[in-house]
Amino acid sequence: MASSDRLRASALRRTLGLVRPHLRGQRLLLAGGAGLLLLEVVWRVLEPWPTKLVVDAVSRSLGADLQDSGPPASLQLLLACALATITIIGFRAICNFGATVLFANGGSRVATQLRARLFAHVQTLSRTQHGASRSGDVVQRLVSDIGRLQEVAITAGMPLLVNVVTLLAMIGVLAWIDPVMAVVAAIAVVVFLLFSRTSTGKITAASRKTRRSEGDLASIAQETLAGMTLVQAYGMERERSRQFGGSNLKSLKDGVKARRLAAGLERRTDVLVGVSTAAVLFLGGWRVLDGAMTPGDLVIVLTYLKTAMKPLRDLAKYTGRIARATASGERVADLLDIEPEIVSPADPVAKWPVHGHVSLSGVRLAYEPGVPVLRGLDLTIRPGEHVAVVGPSGSGKSTVGALLLRLLDPDEGVVAVDGVDVRRVDLGWLRSQVALVQQEAVLFTGTIEENIRHGRPDACDEEVEEAARLARVTQFTDLLPDGLRTVVSERGGSLSGGQRQRVSLARAFLRAAPVLVLDEPTTGLDPDNVLLVTDAIRDLARGRTTVVITHDVETARQAERVIVVEHGCVTWQGPAAEAPLERVLDEDGQPAGDVRQDAGRDARQDATEPLRSAS
Template identity: 85%
Template sequence: MASPDRLRASALRRTLGLLRPHLPGQRLLLAGGGGLLLLEVLWRVLEPWPTKLVVDAVTRSLGADLGDGGPPATLQLLLACALATVSIIGLRAVCNFGATVMFALGGSRVATQLRARVFDHVQTLSRAYHGGSRSGDVVQRLVSDVGRLQEVAITAGMPLLVNVVTLVAMLGVLLWIDSVMALVALVAVVAFLLFSRTSTGRITQASRRTRRSEGDLASIAQETLAGMTLVQAYTLEQERARHFGGSNLKSLKDGVKAKRLAAGLERRTDVLVGVSTAAVLFLGGSRVLSGAMTPGDLVIVLTYLKTAMKPLRDLAKYTGRIARATASGERVADLLDVEPEIVTPADPVAPWPVRGGVSLSGVALAYEPGVPVLRGLSLMVRPGEHVAVVGPSGSGKSTVASLLLRLLDPDEGQVALDGVDLRDVDLTWLRSQVALVHQDAVLFTGTIEDNIRQGRPDATDAEVEEAARLARVSAFTAYLPEGLRTRVSEGGANLSGGQRQRISLARAFLRNAPVLVLDEPTTGLDPDNVVLVTDAIRDLARGRTTVVITHDVDTARQAERVVVVEAGRVTWQGPAAEAPLERVLDEDDEASTQPLRSVS
């Protein structure tokens, strides 16, 4: 089993690897911030020297023989040292402010680019991945975990590096002033490193559990809010609250443990600073009495020790932050490590004028091992033909729609467009040739016009209005005060099912693709909307290769040919007028497992 140190190093490398591609673009900002922080180190090193000069000068003026031939105290010297102190502190503050702003801006830009990269990656993942993952947890990784990564390389990482430089610089000056005092400070640094080495791994593990708990919490909240109608209708509030409360309590415990470990490291550092200060007071005072140091030297050593311990305190603070951010980085890296299953081939077939011939040849597919959905299904649709695919629930009809859009790839067999295997063509181009109308009309927040325009974003206003007219959307928007510019609430909750479906059909009209796939387009609609949607489908299908998956007899009768799919196979196909639709569609699922007599 790998050691905690090894796991921690591996996790940190993965996290930094996520950020590395985005750092070159922020080179000027990060270099400028680093330069200002190095200047701040210089001012920190110089800050106690005016105090040393004043203490030594006053001591000489009171009659002490320091043996170094320095100047006595004068008003001019005191004024110069006071002005020098104000100037040094002011310059240090300006450098710190500039560095903070530059690092914050650079870190925000890196996080924004990484978040966009992760979002783009998530959109490439297959339907199988999204079907098996929890959307709330994915959103948590995309939004919250990416934000925390700023603390690794920018908010904590760069200041941490500069604090190390400050520590080294001050140890060097202390060694020049007095080697004994330098040794005391060095012992404190070594002790801190031992503390942090034993604590950081435990902080990382606790933080990893915290982020996992928070992901579960986000998923429960998202599921409950999405299903609020069902929750309230079935009075499930207490049950959902129990689930949420359990995850909330677990998240609290894991979070408190991570913070307790980080706070323990910081407090141990405070004790270490106190012990080091006491040692310097005793040893330094003794060396002043023996003449090995001046009182000003002791002041500067104490000031340096206090200033040098500030980086140690920051190291403790940033170590905890980095451990927590590394846990978030692992979650983001895990998400980016998921390989898209459906991708464009390295050398795709060149685009061609699509005629619309669609074929499935010996297609087999199983969502889970040993649970086949399609069993050697074969189907040919001629260019411009209107085909209805019917069958009992669970027979694999909707899977055919997903295959035609290459949302899935078959385990065996081939899905082709105009005789070309879909796996050999550019994925974006392929999907531009197919318009999908799904039974669950997905609408996004925006206006009705915005949602129609998603069919073809570069369409003109006139083309959008014509698509709305053809899809019978204008039949209800004419009575809305804002017309097509009416706002759509989340999920289209302020529209009826029929209105949402007609907007989905308008998208397909606007897309004007040669192949049309409709998956249960009239399911759940009232009779009036069924008539409107059916009429719109008739107009939309004209001149296009159309595959409609349906349970509705009237919708199936509109097709030229009906294909019956049962138990993952084609068991009947022929003219719509001869199709045994009433028997197939009225049977319950159990009875429908007995296949029809096969007709070629």
């Protein structure tokens, strides 16, 4: 078998393997659709017989000496054949309509389940794995690639199977009527298979390139839209348009090639059908003159040939669609084949009331081989202790927070909570014991209340309102017409940075986890918002093990103990009042005090400012 044939078979096998588990739940719909399509085949077989009876009857009435005996033409016969034709076509249309509806319903359900499965899988991948992929391409696989898989599983696959049955049934009936005509149809089928064999591999390869180009296109668009402020501020519009245009042109060329190959297969099939019809006209007419067939038989043979050739046309049409969908199926399968790096253990330790004792022992971690981030880091935090982790950029501070949440696993060493290695704990439960507040507060489209409720979805309204009050969210929502039910735009763009951060803190208040991780919570905020956020953090940290990762001198001074991390190791730790913060942060080139003053000059905003007018 040629290389392209092996690739095509492998791709199709992977695609069918994706959808097969989801077909089981749709057996009733698919079986009903297949049954109706098989009934349609029966009606197609019966459809030309009334015409044969009329032609032969009229021929007898005109004095033709036919080989077989039969009734002459009469008003009753003509009326009966006309009614029979209407009945057969009506039942065929009903069967086709029912099958189309059932297959469409089943296909949509299969696609919905597969899309949900893929989305759930994507959420299990680690931060490292997400960093290695392009979000626009992942979205493309989730949305359009799975949509195309419906063509393999249902829209094309099942009708294709029934068309093959139709073709075999028609050839069988032709063999019964006249073996010579059956041989003509069989030769046409063999020639088509040869055409298809040489074309399908090329269509699949071209379609694979097209889907890859479209994924790149989606990634460029997503990156540009997400960074539109930077694009406009730095005048990058032309450069981004050039990159988008290049990928767009490549997608166009690959798409045109795939469709040109598919169209070529369809047109060759049309020529094949024409040649076959001409052969039947010649041979069939000669056999009628020879007395081996009646004129009615010739009508049936021509009708069957036309009906039998329709599956060939459909095979050509569906071959291109299946090839394109198979390329999409490969992309979905590739994503599902990525094994999550971080998963719950098969036999996790029993849950316990977490006290918040955190330790990192001999932790080593490298994002890339030969580029270590942590170099044997040792760190212990007592239950309820408030510590600040400071150090130059790239020293590994934020990695400490990621390890506590098990967003990353160390290459060596142990990260433990209450003396239990976090790798032995159920992943979902572990993360429920830690509340995270990031530098860039992440909000989702919805209301402010809904964003706070993400901290604990089962919280009652009173608990949500109390968390909002403690995080100083109500200081600006009370001035809004809809209060906490105010809708925010994508990524919270209709809120100021300080407002978003307070919503993020409210989410942590509602979570009420025993361990709190704050990663640069005050960076980039104006002085008024820094004061509000700092006060809220002080209330939030009370009674909890708190790890604040910061460049801000004042925020670090609020902690009981400061831990200095440099070059992936702890180089100093002790009381906050004695910490060499100015020296450490000066090494980074950006003392937090200066950053905060600059933010106050450039982005000063009153803490009680309502939703910005952009909303």
